[in-house]
Amino acid sequence: MPEQPSLTTRQLMAGVHLDRRYRNAVIDELYEHEERYSAPSYDVDAAAVLAEALTARRTALRWAVPMALLWIAGFLLAGWLYALYAAGFTALAGAAALRRARHPVVRVTAGILWVLGGVVLGASFAAAAVTPWPDGWSGVTAAVAGPALMAAVAEAHRAAVEKRLRFIGSSTYRRSEQPRRFGMISALIEAERTSSMAVDPAPLLGAGTLLAHSAQATEVLGHTAVFEVSDVLARVRSRVGAVPGLTARVDECFLLPEEGAPRRWSLPHPRPDELPASTRWLRITSGDPGSRLTTVFVQIRLDGPVLFVQQATCALPPVRREFRAANRARFPLGRTLAAPAALPAELATWAVRRARRLPSSPPGSRPPSGPHLSIRELASEPTLPPLTAAEAERISWTVRLLVLDAVREVLRDQGLSAPGLNEQRTESHNAQNSGIHIGNITPGTIAAGFDARASDITRHTSPGPTTNPDDDSWEDDLG
Known part of the structure; x- marks a missing residue:
């Protein structure tokens, strides 16, 4: 049948x-x-x-x-x-x-x-x-x-x-x-549905509304040649599968730009090891019977001594x-x-x-x-229900914690360290309804506007202005 x-x-x-x-x-x-x-x-x-x-x-x-x-x-x-x-x-x-x-x-x-x-x-x-x-x-x-x-x-x-x-x-x-x-066309659609490669001219097309995006970069101390991204992704898979509340399907995908993509009819397509590392993502999909879907995309890259962890969360409204x-x-x-x-x-x-x-x-x-x-x-409703958005945010934070724990564990097992991960140096924002909410920039400053600049305040050592009118040492710290 x-x-x-x-x-x-x-x-x-x-x-x-x-x-x-x-x-x-x-x-x-x-x-x-x-x-x-x-x-x-x-x-x-x-x-x-x-x-x-x-x-x-x-x-x-x-x-x-x-x-x-x-x-x-x-x-x-x-x-x-x-x-x-x-x-x-x-x-x-x-x-x-x-x-x-x-x-x-x-x-x-x-x-x-x-x-x-x-x-x-x-x-x-x-x-x-x-x-x-x-x-x-x-x-x-x-x-x-x-x-x-x-x-x-x-x-x-x-x-x-x-x-x-x-x-x-x-x-x-x-x-x-x-x-x-x-x-013939149906065979192509089925092959693309099961393939790990996707040509993606619009970022994350098909996954729904982009609810949150976070990025974190830190320096890895030690001999980074022993570090393998595949080890981290395997550890993330294991951790996600152990969380019953996610009911997740985890796979790897390669999001290629439209320029330079292979012809659709040309087979076989490039193997995953032939594709750039910048196109490699871990895709975590969590759904429910109400045709609402949350998809979290995670990318982990090591460029020299710099470890880059990026995460994007999308949610599909109901039909x-x-x-x-x-x-x-x-x-x-x-x-x-x-x-x-x-x-x-x-x-x-x-x-x-x-x-x-x-x-x-x-x-x-x-x-x-x-x-x-x-x-x-x-075929989706034009707006995302509030409860669906809240559920997507819960999934996003759960996955983020699991990913960072997996990265720290792999680094520790390989004798490496990344102090930035422990210090929680993160830059994150939520983009929804044409607005941007800054979730966390710690430590750091932010500036907005044309030609705006922000100075680093972490070098200041004095407690700031005091009630003593003769104490102006804090002005020296501001330069």
Whole structure:
């Protein structure tokens, strides 16, 4: 029996049926641009989501053809009336596209479009009922039966989508037959999902919101040739695995820049020992059943006598509310009302995309490119819940303590020392909502602003100003 998709994968598979823009983004990123590496997917089978997106597009096109034929017949038999119908249904389609917006102005605009579309359609139906048609029954049929047939096609499309949504949520789900080209792209996506190498033009794309970043550099005293980063990473793996609260998956990854990346179709890819040390990261992923994921990236490097420890913590928000619980998902009523205009638009969009691909070059001839977006991030809620952010901070601090303890232990076992680690010389900050919170700079000073400078205060030895008016020794310490 084929392996069943995870809960998060099923939610995204439902999303490609519920949101046309999301479906087109998935197809464009993973299928139309085969030269792009796929973004790391931590809790999603991207190939399964792509397969369902292609199925959703075929379903929409299957019902778009009869809808377009009805429009053509209507314009030929009752042109001016169908122009009014088109205006009303287009307004409803615009309202349906804007209904998920969070900005108040956009939501008000969607409401206005709903009212406008309803008024125009009502006036159109009234005009069809009172207008004497010179060509007899053909005009009456087009004016009355045309909208009824459009409603039937829209309802049939809705029923087909809801049936597919129930199938996605069932335990008997099977992937639909796909074109031969999909098999080649799916194999690449699967290979990249299990590979330790990732082309990462945007820092940590796919891991979610960057919540915290810390960096620490210190001098190692002793014969540093005996120090191996692999020993530290192995010790960190062991320590992380011993903490039940992390429920972590630990692996190594190599985040390569887009420039100089190997072609996606060229195999085999470089081995890990052939990649620069600056691209090597330890990736610690901790998740929960609510499709919320925290990923901590740790990098340890030794450049001469300087030991550098860097950590970045990212958190993925939950999947969008309307995508959740695929087996209970329903096709929105607003989209059914807007289907007479939306389905022909699907056909036009597909034709334009097809025309663009006609002069396409053979696979592997385009220069390699990193991912432009993550299909998991694109399906996430726009904000991170406060409890999820607090949990991510707990995981981040836990991992940081484990990493520093592992580094100290390895240094001690190899007869080395790093006084800076014991003195906790750290520089850390949290970056969120376009702000920066300085967590700790000890010891040291900070300066902000153009051409600002900060002086070192650790050399001052006097206690500072005193109540004795004749004691001005502290002024000498300030230079």
